[in-house]
Amino acid sequence: MVFGFGEGSIELMLDKTNMAFGETVHGRLNLKLKKAKSARQLRVRILAERTSTQYSGAMGGNRKSSTQKDIVFSTDLIVDREKTYSPPGQEYEFKIQVPAKNALPSDSMPALSGGLGTAIKAAQMLGGFGRSSQIKWFVEAALDIPKGVDIKKRVQVSVQ
Secondary structure, eight states, X not given: OOTTTTSEEEEEEESOSEEOTTOEEEEEEEEEESSXXXXXXXXEEEEEEEEEEEEESOTTSSOEEEEXXXXXXXXXXXXXXXXXXXXXXXXXXXEEEOXXXXXXXXXXXXXXXXXXXXXXXXXXXXXXXXXXXXXXXEEEEEEEOTTSOOEEEEEEEEEO
């Protein structure tokens, strides 16, 4: 068995996966452990992850791309404190708020949309250069285990 794997799991259940900016998310997490684990905390996080792809080179030629992921927003809710968590585990309820739209950094929101944005992206692609980015939202639960592999579960959600 690989160290840290198979030692437990987290089930993450949300009341809904389509949310609005500023809305409160209600959910439950079920921590399942095979043996006792000392941990710093049990937390739930809502985060926005941007995936950016940079293109270079001509279409059909030596076209290259590089992809980078970064977190543009993250907020944590501590569900339980530092302690030894015992098997078989426990169920927890939580509420965490999606940020207001104006709380996000300005560079995390798409600058152009609609026909003009699509036309500019197409021109960049045909010219062999450009950048595309996409933001995905997640709710993540984690048992933070010092000097070990955290037990995590991540669920993708839609925020509009």
